Every structure is written in structure tokens, then in C-alpha cells.
Amino acid sequence: MTAIDFRGRDLLGMAELSAAEIRYLLDAVPPFKEVSQRDIKKVPTLRGKTIVNLFFEPSTRTRTSFEIAGKRMSADVINVSVATSSLSKGESLRDMADNLAAMQVDLLVVRHQVAGVPHMLARYLSIPVINAGDGAHEHPTQALLDLFTIEERLGSLRDKTVLLVGDIANSRVARSNIFAMRKLGMRVRVCGPRTMLPPGLERLGVEVSSDFDEAIQDADVVMMLRIQRERHGEVLFPSPQEYAERYCLTAERLRRAKAEVLVLHPGPINRGLEIAPEVADGLASAILQQVTNGVAVRMALLYLILGGS
Amino acid sequence: MTSLRVQGGFFLARKGTKGCSRSKGRSWTPWPWSGPLRRIAHEIVERNRGTQQVVLVGIRTRGVPLAQRLHRHLQQIEPHPVPVGAIDITLYRDDLRLQKNRPVHATSLPCPLDGKHVVLVDDVLYTGRSIRAAMDALTDFGRPQTIQLAVLIDRGHRELPIRADYVGKNVPTARNEQVRVLLREVDGEDAVLLVAGEPVPRTQGDA
Structure with a gap:
């Protein structure tokens, strides 16, 4: 070599x-x-x-x-x-x-x-x-900084479970992270409305779920993705309220996860849409550490x- | 041909070049370190009138364990604890363009350097370029009262107007010779190696 x-x-x-x-x-x-x-x-x-x-x-x-x-x-x-x-x-x-x-x-x-x-x-x-x-x-440098932040906070990457939530199909952050995380031996699970999950994810070694409350339970890291309104040529969900109802990371949802769970977001964040303000600013959040x-x-x-x- | 040089209590092995029948064997001798380091410690105390304002900063890689050893000798003379730090000069080198990437290691300084007497510690003083880089790095961390230099071995061939304040041993060398200091903490043993001829690859650090 x-x-x-x-x-x-x-x-x-x-x-x-x-x-x-x-x-x-x-x-x-x-x-x-x-x-x-x-x-x-x-x-x-x-x-x-x-x-x-x-x-x-x-x-x-x-x-x-x-x-x-x-x-x-x-x-x-x-x-x-x-x-x-x-x-x-x-x-x-x-x-x-x-x-x-x-x-x-x-x-x-x-x-x-x-x-x-x-x-x-x-x-x-x-x-x-x-x-x-x-x-x-x-977006390779974003994936590198995400991995670095996870390792810094959790001590290691191998065998950690990461849950990516949101618009997977339109997210370059999700793609780069999925490639890198799989190579480094991490477990990757994605979650979002069916309209936002591209076909063929399983071939990348990714678990797919549309039930956030269930998918979050044993996750070590929850990575929220931005709802990219400027990129959506078509409407992928009925209304922001309905999306937030099912896929916003609220304090209540976060309580279902492991006690030491880490919350990431590549930014810019839509407060109240994909992440609740008290979670974005909370102790589990490493959003500014990512920056x-x-x-x-x-x-x-x-x-x-x-x-x- | 391999010959052993003995100079004033220092044992230096001079390893032969091509055609040497014993070139695969390790032909150096452990060097009694504590003598010159203890002397340097006394000189530091004398020159700085104690150790109150002294900070030891080792240059990575081998300057760092040397600084720690020097610290132990200083403790035996003056009980006042002397802060010990480590500096990596890779980002300040003037020869980065000329060679392949070196890994960058951490710089950690134990306290602000303003007004302190900073003693830089390195294993071998050669061209002086590492020391130039280290001084540039140090001044990014503050304004020491003085910067002093302690080296285990001064092998000559300076390319910059730099000299050491404390020298363990002056070793006259030819330019095509390599001087290697091996330290127990890094290399598993203490030795000084004088190798003639071609540069020998080394895993980390440099003279």
C-alpha cells in the first residue's frame, strides 16, 4: 500500500x-x-x-x-x-x-x-x-466536519448508529455522509416522508424508516437535514405544519433517544420546521461545534x- | 567499517557506509545523558537567577521528552515548579515546499509567555532553520522577555545567525553525516548515532 x-x-x-x-x-x-x-x-x-x-x-x-x-x-x-x-x-x-x-x-x-x-x-x-x-x-467537507464532530463528542465512530432525518433525496449532505459513514463502519438509518426518500437506499447499506419516533430510539446521533424550499420544484409534503408534526425534532421526541444522544444539523436551520428551538440550543446539540x-x-x-x- | 569514538565521557558510534559488513547490526552505544542535562539545568538557574520566570518549551518530536528530563533536573535544584510545553513547528517551516507533507502535531503551551524566560529545547542544532521556525511560532503566542536555546548536541553547519545558549555536547561533523539522537521515551533507548553518507529514513522528527 x-x-x-x-x-x-x-x-x-x-x-x-x-x-x-x-x-x-x-x-x-x-x-x-x-x-x-x-x-x-x-x-x-x-x-x-x-x-x-x-x-x-x-x-x-x-x-x-x-x-x-x-x-x-x-x-x-x-x-x-x-x-x-x-x-x-x-x-x-x-x-x-x-x-x-x-x-x-x-x-x-x-x-x-x-x-x-x-x-x-x-x-x-x-x-x-x-x-x-x-x-x-x-458536499464532502461537510461530511468530514460532521464525522470529526461526532468523534470528538462520542469518542469513536465505529458501530455508532446515525439517524438522518428529512429530505434525503435532495440532500448532498446526506449523500456524502452516507458514503463516508458506511466506509467507516457506522450504522446509518434514514427517516423522512416517502416522497423524500430516494429509491435504492438499501443498496448503500442504509436502513430506511418513515416513523421518526421509532427510528430515534437507539440512535447515537440524530442529524437533521434542512428542508430546502428553494430546491423543491414540486410539493413534497402537504404543509409545513404537517411536516413539523411528524418530522420536527422536538424535546419530546429527543427524550425517546439515548440519554447521551448527539444532535447535528448542517445549517442553516429552520427553527420550528425541522428542529425545535429548545433542541437546537439544547445540551445535546453540537450545531455550533460543527461550525x-x-x-x-x-x-x-x-x-x-x-x-x- | 564501523568505529567507536569516545570523546570526553561521551560514547558516539560512527557507523560505516557502503560495503560495511556490519551495516545491519546496531552499532551505537548508550550515552550517559544525565551529566550534560544536569549541567544545563544549573546553567539555566544561574543565568535566570532562579526558575521563577522560566518556561521550558520542547520542539517536537525529541525536544519534548528532553524538556521533561531537564525539568526533573531543575526540580532538584529549585523546588519551584517550572512549566513545560511542547511546540510543533511544521506550519512554520521554510522547507514545506521542498518536501512531502509532514503530519502536524499539537502545540501546547502551559501558560502565557509574556514576560517569561522561554528556554527552547531540542535534540540537535544543525542549520538553525528549525529554531528560526520555533521562534516565529513562539512569538505568535506572546512576547517572552527572552528566548534561550538548549540543545543536547550542536553539530555545526549553521545557515542562519543562530547559536545555542546551553549545549550538552559539541560534535564536529561533516555535512554528509547524519546525527541521530534516540530517546527512551520515543525510540525505546538512549543513544547518539553518527551515520556517514546517505541520509537514513527516519519515522518522525528531524535534526
């Missing part, structure tokens, strides 16, 4: 990574978390490197997280948002990528509403590309991809 090396590589999805590679990435994170806890939250490691955040979808958390991660590593980070880019003047994606590469950019972080766009750019460009979310396909860890995970990733020659 050759040594794991991420230098110059793309990170497009968890589907492409081996269990050992995911383990390697997770193990690299803790020292970078420590950097963020210092008074001077900056190390000179990536001085002179240029990172472009290319976001074709609205994002606060992920874009800011990549920007902060890059800046804490002393890289120059440039944000290009689609509203102000030349794509709105009719330039093609490929021409735009060519122009960015011609400016000697060292790494591209891409989010796009269409699945596969980061992959297309990665094939086309010689610089590394990180997928920051493509359509309903993958903190997201910066450390991305710092580690940038170091492993851009550090070294």
Missing part, C-alpha cells in the same frame, strides 16, 4: 475516498483546531498561495468557513459570487475557469447548483478543485493539498 498523499489532489466527493483516506483527513484536524483557539489565529504555512472561492449558490457558512480557513493559513482568498461575475455577461463556465487559471490561482473551491460541475472543472483545470457542494450530489470544526477541517485540507510541492 502506498502512503496517503493529498498534495495537488482534488476533493470532489466522499464516494471517491477510501476509509483509510478519510481516517487520514480526520486525524490531521486537531492541531488546526488549536490554531483557531490562539490569540493570533494565523500561521504562515500557505503564504503566497491564492485560493478562489467560486460560489454559484448562496452560502454564508461554507464560503466564510473556507475564507477564514485559507486566511488563517496565510493564503490569499478571493471570493467570486455569481451575481457579480462575468458569467452574468454570458461567459461560459469553461472560459471563466481558464481566465482564473491564467491568473495563477493555486486552488479552486466550487459550489454549483448542478451536480458534477466541480468534477468537470477538475478534469479541465490542472489546479486542485474542492467541491463545496454540487446540486444534490456531494467551529468546519474551519479546522478546511484548514487541514488546504494544508494537505497545498502544503509541500
Whole structure:
């Protein structure tokens, strides 16, 4: 077996990574978390490197997280948002990528509403590309920060049971997590209205349920997914009230779970729709810890991809 | 050819290069550590007029157990407890571009460094580049009153204007030789290894 090396590589999805590679990435994170806890939250490691955040979808958390991660590593980070880019003047994606590469950019972080766009750019460009979310396909850095947070809180990943609740079919967070969690030997169960569960989940080694109260009982982790109203071309549930009635994580539902259960949410949260405010702000919630860890995970990733020659 | 060098109470093994019939055998000798470390401890106490403001910071990997040993010697001279920390300099190195990724380890400093006399501890002083990186890292944690340097072995060949304040042993070397310090805590035994010729791969740390 050759040594794991991420230098110059793309990170497009968890589907492409081996269990050992995911383990390697997770193990690299803790020292970078420590950097963020210092008074001077900056190390000179990536001085002179240029990172472009290319976001074709609205994002606060992920874009800011990549920007902060890059800046804490002393890289120059440039944000290009689609509203102000030349794509709105009719330039093609490929021409735009060519122009960015011609400016000697060292790494591209891409989010796009269409699945596969980061992959297309990665094939086309010689610089590394990180997928920051493509359509309903993958969001690998979110899965990494989720796994890191679970391990930090529960001590280990193997044989833990994770329950993913909500719009599984439209969730890139769910897909990336399912791929990664299965590879690391975790039990994954999904729960949501039938209209939100894609066919073929069992082939991924996932248990499927539509009864939240039953599915939550022996879960170690409950990961709530955001109801993505902007992505729903069709109506997947009769009304928000009816969805909340059956699938909102309330304090009462949470009491059915293990005493030490961990609650995660990739954000942004719809309070009262998929998660009750008292749960989101409660002791079992690691939602803000996820955000903190997201910066450390991305710092580690940038170091492993851009550090070294 | 393998020869054993004995210098003023220090036993150094000089391991032969190609064609050495015993190259597979381990040909070094345990080195009596406590002598030079005890002397360095006395020098630290003398120079800083006690240990009240002294903080020991070991450079990963082998500087950390050395700092802990130095701490035990300081305790025997002055009962005042001296804080001991560990610093990882990987993110501050100037040669990251030149080589493959090194794993980054934790930096943990026991207290604020403002106004303290920080003694950096490392096993081998060579080019001085590790020390440059360590000083950059330290200044990100505060403004020590002084930064001092204690090394077990100074092998020469500096590339930066850096010198050690406390030296266990000066060992003249050729550039193509490798100096390896093995420590019980990391390597299972205490030894100094002087290897001629090609660099020998090593699992962690560096000189």
C-alpha cells in the first residue's frame, strides 16, 4: 500500500475516498483546531498561495468557513459570487475557469447548483478543485466536519448508529455522509416522508424508516437535514405544519433517544420546521461545534493539498 | 567499517557506509545523558537567577521528552515548579515546499509567555532553520522577555545567525553525516548515532 498523499489532489466527493483516506483527513484536524483557539489565529504555512472561492449558490457558512480557513493559513482568498461575475455577461463556465487559471490561482473551491460541475472543472483545470457542494450530489467537507464532530463528542465512530432525518433525496449532505459513514463502519438509518426518500437506499447499506419516533430510539446521533424550499420544484409534503408534526425534532421526541444522544444539523436551520428551538440550543446539540470544526477541517485540507510541492 | 569514538565521557558510534559488513547490526552505544542535562539545568538557574520566570518549551518530536528530563533536573535544584510545553513547528517551516507533507502535531503551551524566560529545547542544532521556525511560532503566542536555546548536541553547519545558549555536547561533523539522537521515551533507548553518507529514513522528527 502506498502512503496517503493529498498534495495537488482534488476533493470532489466522499464516494471517491477510501476509509483509510478519510481516517487520514480526520486525524490531521486537531492541531488546526488549536490554531483557531490562539490569540493570533494565523500561521504562515500557505503564504503566497491564492485560493478562489467560486460560489454559484448562496452560502454564508461554507464560503466564510473556507475564507477564514485559507486566511488563517496565510493564503490569499478571493471570493467570486455569481451575481457579480462575468458569467452574468454570458461567459461560459469553461472560459471563466481558464481566465482564473491564467491568473495563477493555486486552488479552486466550487459550489454549483448542478451536480458534477466541480468534477468537470477538475478534469479541465490542472489546479486542485474542492467541491463545496454540487446540486444534490456531494458536499464532502461537510461530511468530514460532521464525522470529526461526532468523534470528538462520542469518542469513536465505529458501530455508532446515525439517524438522518428529512429530505434525503435532495440532500448532498446526506449523500456524502452516507458514503463516508458506511466506509467507516457506522450504522446509518434514514427517516423522512416517502416522497423524500430516494429509491435504492438499501443498496448503500442504509436502513430506511418513515416513523421518526421509532427510528430515534437507539440512535447515537440524530442529524437533521434542512428542508430546502428553494430546491423543491414540486410539493413534497402537504404543509409545513404537517411536516413539523411528524418530522420536527422536538424535546419530546429527543427524550425517546439515548440519554447521551448527539444532535447535528448542517445549517442553516429552520427553527420550528425541522428542529425545535429548545433542541437546537439544547445540551445535546453540537450545531455550533460543527461550525467551529468546519474551519479546522478546511484548514487541514488546504494544508494537505497545498502544503509541500 | 564501523568505529567507536569516545570523546570526553561521551560514547558516539560512527557507523560505516557502503560495503560495511556490519551495516545491519546496531552499532551505537548508550550515552550517559544525565551529566550534560544536569549541567544545563544549573546553567539555566544561574543565568535566570532562579526558575521563577522560566518556561521550558520542547520542539517536537525529541525536544519534548528532553524538556521533561531537564525539568526533573531543575526540580532538584529549585523546588519551584517550572512549566513545560511542547511546540510543533511544521506550519512554520521554510522547507514545506521542498518536501512531502509532514503530519502536524499539537502545540501546547502551559501558560502565557509574556514576560517569561522561554528556554527552547531540542535534540540537535544543525542549520538553525528549525529554531528560526520555533521562534516565529513562539512569538505568535506572546512576547517572552527572552528566548534561550538548549540543545543536547550542536553539530555545526549553521545557515542562519543562530547559536545555542546551553549545549550538552559539541560534535564536529561533516555535512554528509547524519546525527541521530534516540530517546527512551520515543525510540525505546538512549543513544547518539553518527551515520556517514546517505541520509537514513527516519519515522518522525528531524535534526
